[in-house]
Amino acid sequence: MPVVSIREALNQAMDEEMARDERVFLMGEEVAQYNGAYKVSQGLLTKYGPKRIIDTPIAEAGFSGIGIGAAMVGLRPIVEFMTWNFSLVAFDQIVNNAAQMLSMSGGNFNVPIVFRGPGGAAHSLAATHSQALESIYAHFPGLKVVMPSNSRDAKGLLKTAIRDNNPVVFIESEMMYGEKGEIPEGEYTIPFGVGEVIKEGTDVTIVSWSRILQHIAVKAVGRLAEEGISVELIDPRTIKPMDWELIFNSVKKTNRLVIVEEGWPFAGVGAQISHEVSNHCFDYLDAPVERVTQEDVPLPYAHNLEIASLPNIQKVIRAVRKVMYLD
Amino acid sequence: MNNILPLTKPVTKNLLGIAPEILLKWYDEMLLIRRFEEKCAQLYGMGKIGGFCHLYNGQEAIAAGSIGAITPDDYVITAYRDHGLAISKGVDPRRILAELLGKHTGTTKGKGGSMHLFDREKNFLGGHAIVGGHIPIGTGAAFACKYRGEKRVCLCFMGDGATNIGEFHESLNLAALWKLPVIYIIENNKYGMGTSVDRASSIEALHKKAAAYNMRSAVIMDGNDVLKIYQTVKAAVDHARSSYEPSLLEVQTFRYRGHSMSDPIHGHYRTKEEVETQKKLDPLTVFAEALKDAHLAADEYFESAEARIKSIIEECVQFTESSPEPPLEELYTDVYAE
Ligand SMILES: Cc1ncc(C[n+]2csc(CCOP(=O)(O)OP(=O)(O)O)c2C)c(N)n1
Ligand SMILES: [Mg+2]
Numbered sequence: 192m193p194v195v196s197i198r199e200a201l202n203q204a205m206d207e208e209m210a211r212d213e214r215v216f217l218m219g220e221e222v223a224q225y226n227g228a229y230k231v232s233q234g235l236l237t238k239y240g241p242k243r244i245i246d247t248p249i250a251e252a253g254f255s256g257i258g259i260g261a262a263m264v265g266l267r268p269i270v271e272f273m274t275w276n277f278s279l280v281a282f283d284q285i286v287n288n289a290a291q292m293l294s295m296s297g298g299n300f301n302v303p304i305v306f307r308g309p310g311g312a313a314h315s316l317a318a319t320h321s322q323a324l325e326s327i328y329a330h331f332p333g334l335k336v337v338m339p340s341n342s343r344d345a346k347g348l349l350k351t352a353i354r355d356n357n358p359v360v361f362i363e364s365e366m367m368y369g370e371k372g373e374i375p376e377g378e379y380t381i382p383f384g385v386g387e388v389i390k391e392g393t394d395v396t397i398v399s400w401s402r403i404l405q406h407i408a409v410k411a412v413g414r415l416a417e418e419g420i421s422v423e424l425i426d427p428r429t430i431k432p433m434d435w436e437l438i439f440n441s442v443k444k445t446n447r448l449v450i451v452e453e454g455w456p457f458a459g460v461g462a463q464i465s466h467e468v469s470n471h472c473f474d475y476l477d478a479p480v481e482r483v484t485q486e487d488v489p490l491p492y493a494h495n496l497e498i499a500s501l502p503n504i505q506k507v508i509r510a511v512r513k514v515m516y517l518d
Numbered sequence: 519m520n521n522i523l524p525l526t527k528p529v530t531k532n533l534l535g536i537a538p539e540i541l542l543k544w545y546d547e548m549l550l551i552r553r554f555e556e557k558c559a560q561l562y563g564m565g566k567i568g569g570f571c572h573l574y575n576g577q578e579a580i581a582a583g584s585i586g587a588i589t590p591d592d593y594v595i596t597a598y599r600d601h602g603l604a605i606s607k608g609v610d611p612r613r614i615l616a617e618l619l620g621k622h623t624g625t626t627k628g629k630g631g632s633m634h635l636f637d638r639e640k641n642f643l644g645g646h647a648i649v650g651g652h653i654p655i656g657t658g659a660a661f662a663c664k665y666r667g668e669k670r671v672c673l674c675f676m677g678d679g680a681t682n683i684g685e686f687h688e689s690l691n692l693a694a695l696w697k698l699p700v701i702y703i704i705e706n707n708k709y710g711m712g713t714s715v716d717r718a719s720s721i722e723a724l725h726k727k728a729a730a731y732n733m734r735s736a737v738i739m740d741g742n743d744v745l746k747i748y749q750t751v752k753a754a755v756d757h758a759r760s761s762y763e764p765s766l767l768e769v770q771t772f773r774y775r776g777h778s779m780s781d782p783i784h785g786h787y788r789t790k791e792e793v794e795t796q797k798k799l800d801p802l803t804v805f806a807e808a809l810k811d812a813h814l815a816a817d818e819y820f821e822s823a824e825a826r827i828k829s830i831i832e833e834c835v836q837f838t839e840s841s842p843e844p845p846l847e848e849l850y851t852d853v854y855a856e
Contacts, residue, residue: 224787225712248682248718249649249710277648280683315568315620317631319647488853492569492631493620495843 219271290333347381386434574602583747650683660700679710741771
């Protein structure tokens with residue numbers, strides 16, 4: 192199987208879908224001549240030309256809305272945000288127009304559009320440039336929210352997103368673009384709403400996604416294994432739709448759940464998971480559900496404060512030990 | 519791309535009758551900014567400064583000339599390329615450097631970093647990293663000035679790229695409609711990251727965007743001419759103080775470095791020659807020559823200025839290196855006001 196970086200995997204997905212469907216085009220800041228701020232669209236301008244690979248001014252509300260309008264009348268835009276932080280400038284378009292159009296128009300207009308780009312913290316980018324926004328987008332009916340954690344999923348899920356007839360919020364990780372992984376040979380897609388058990392285990396279930404899954408949860412699970420604690424690690428891959436059955440079945444087996452996410456605690460994705468699990472698995476739970484999140488403060492610049500605020504391996508280990516009543 | 523500044527324009531020759539000590543102060547300030555940014559580049563290279571760091575090299579005359587035209591009571595706000603404007607507004611350079619290294623003695627205790635410098639005492643309203651997001655805020659400060667019946671103004675700086683975002687247009691309309699004492703200053707350095715002005719804006723003469731809002735405007739074709747900048751900003755400030763009316767000023771300038779420290783100096787979007795040609799028009803050099811021609815300063819002055827600035831930079835480094843990191847308790851402070 193070919194081994195490619197997440198950056199290349201995303202690039203292949205866009206390339207293949209653009210080759211397959213004339214209606215697909217890419218639009219965003221620096222996506223064409225600069226090959227993308229993070230080089231995700233490398234080479235696409237050369238291949239597809241400026242009609243389909245479009246550099247925009249810094250005008251997120253405008254070009255997101257243009258994407259939505261074009262999607263309503265038959266095109267299939269991919270809108271790149273240089274980072275998801277800048278999507279907040281286009282929040283009205285994504286929420287009031289993309290998410291609600293189909294329902295509000297009584298089924299007249301669907302909006303087949305993908306909004307994509309990196310989300311979450313990188314290194315020392317401070318409050319405005321470090322936000323994990325999946326929970327707010329997952330809040331809105333009408334949006335699908337996708338967060339791949341490896342090359343295979345990045346490619347397969349992005350292809351599905353482009354073919355989906357709904358607006359899809361596709362959140363990547365700047366810090367993971369260079370990370371390599373195997374992808375299947377040739378054409379494939381990965382359906383939404385199907386999570387993956389990354390590692391089977393018996394004592395505790397951990398649900399985590401994107402960078403925090405790979406950089407924090409996986410490592411914590413390794414350390415816990417050394418202590419003789421067997422963790423079942425689940426990557427839901429899509430936040431909305433969420434693969435509830437996979438999570439419920441795991442919790443019914445392990446009887447304990449820890450959710451590890453990058454975002455803030457209040458009304459975070461983990462809060463919803465915790466609720467669903469307490470509703471569906473109440474009789475199976477041996478401990479209250481624990482969550483590891485970012486501290487409930489804007490993320491500071493200083494390195495020591497930044498790492499203190501974000502989830503880390505120690506915090507995950509502590510949460511797991513807590514649900515096992517080991518401390 | 520023909521974006522080269524006019525080679526022929528000298529610094530305003532008669533020095534406008536401005537007191538020599540003020541002119542020399544501006545020169546020193548520009549030199550301090552230049553050397554400060556060079557130190558930042560070095561410290562970034564050493565991995566001591568993290569995150570995004572956008573340098574001001576080449577644009578120094580705008581900071582000195584514009585802020586030279588206001589008083590300490592007036593407000594200044596800008597985007598993330600903020601070190602130079604903060605220095606000119608009187609923010610302690612030691613605290614700026616400490617901020618860049620994430621130290622507790624920094625302008626925001628290490629919380630904001632390079633892109634988010636703030637200083638309430640100096641009426642420096644920040645450093646803002648979301649393009650265009652600060653333009654309504656600067657307009658709001660001007661609103662408050664008028665509301666309180668004061669004669670203060672706000673200088674609201676922005677890049678060329680920021681003139682394409684909605685907040686710019688909403689702000690200009692409101693400022694003109696409500697007659698607010700704000701002076702918008704576009705630092706047109708020809709590019710927003712790798713995108714040249716002509717690829718991002720339907721009109722290249724950015725100051726003309728004021729026409730849509732019935733706002734007075736002016737363009738300074740030579741952003742290396744600190745006196746011309748001073749003169750133009752001063753006229754706009756005087757007008758704002760007397761009539762509460764806003765202005766849109768465009769200054770043609772050039773950044774010597776890459777967009778931020780993590781970007782290449784020219785990349786594919788501009789040529790090495792373009793950068794080198796622009797550097798020949800260096801604002802410090804042309805100002806120094808004008809000062810010499812007017813017999814306001816001789817070679818010895820410039821040598822001593824270098825020495826003085828060098829020791830300030832050394833002090834900044836020493837202050838920063840000996841400052842502590844923010845304590846972990848700081849993580850939970852400043853989230854809500856008392
Ligand atoms: C809303 C928003 N979109 C995108 C970005 C990413 N970004 C940061 S600076 C920049 C270019 C801005 O160019 P310009 O306004 O000309 O200022 P300059 O950097 O040249 O000083 C971009 C696209 C951002 N910070 N905010
Ligand atoms: Mg610019």
